[in-house]
């Protein structure tokens with residue numbers, strides 16, 4: 001079978017956007033027993049179909065979109081980069097849907113460093129940079145991140161010491177800093193996965 005990679009990626013972007021909407025709708029709803037049974041049946045069928053189509057990492061579409069916000073991952077809180085000056089700085093908008101709810105209207109605490117790691121990965125592994133990975137990442141929770149709110153972020157390189165890149169970021173709701181992060185990315189040596 002001949003696969004048009006561009007076309008299938010674009011179509012895949014639409015699938016990931018649909019998956020995000022689905023997860024938000026699922027997390028926001030209280031389906032009755034009948035709907036849950038129907039959902040379970042449909043999911044089981046899709047799971048079986050997709051397992052038949054399993055391929056190795058380099059051939060997958062998921063998480064590899066060059067065009068879609070979050071690079072085509074549905075498990076990262078939604079974000080879009082508006083200003084990019086890699087590897088020094090990037091800024092943009094983010095929003096945590098109900099799928100990322102922890103409780104009482106606030107995003108789950110684990111999902112905030114997930115967003116920061118994504119942004120730092122974007123900065124530290126931008127084009128022309130040698131591959132690097134997170135050695136540590138700390139998050140200070142200053143004020144709750146409310147689901148559904150339009151947020152803004154800034155992430156920047158604080159300093160570079162040899163293979164070590166120290167990064168910082170802020171997540172804001174209007175003028176309020178909700179969370180701050182600091183991370184160390186270390187450039188991989190040959191042979192490191």
Ligand SMILES: CCCCCCCCCC(=O)SCCNC(=O)CCNC(=O)[C@H](O)C(C)(C)COP(=O)(O)OP(=O)(O)OC[C@H]1O[C@@H](n2cnc3c(N)ncnc32)[C@H](O)[C@@H]1OP(=O)(O)O
Nearest residue numbers: 117121125131132133134135136162164184186188189193
């Ligand atoms: C690969 C491309 C694809 C990337 C996609 C985007 C990535 C998004 C970011 C991620 O989420 S990556 C996944 C989460 N991270 C990991 O799984 C990393 C697991 N850890 C490792 O692979 C290694 O520990 C690591 C590569 C980070 C460092 O191991 P090395 O053996 O290369 O480090 P080494 O011991 O030589 O230390 C180098 C320097 O970093 C320092 N260092 C390393 N780990 C540290 C740490 N945890 N805290 C403080 N300093 C640390 C260390 O002290 C030393 O400082 P000096 O040069 O000043 O002596």
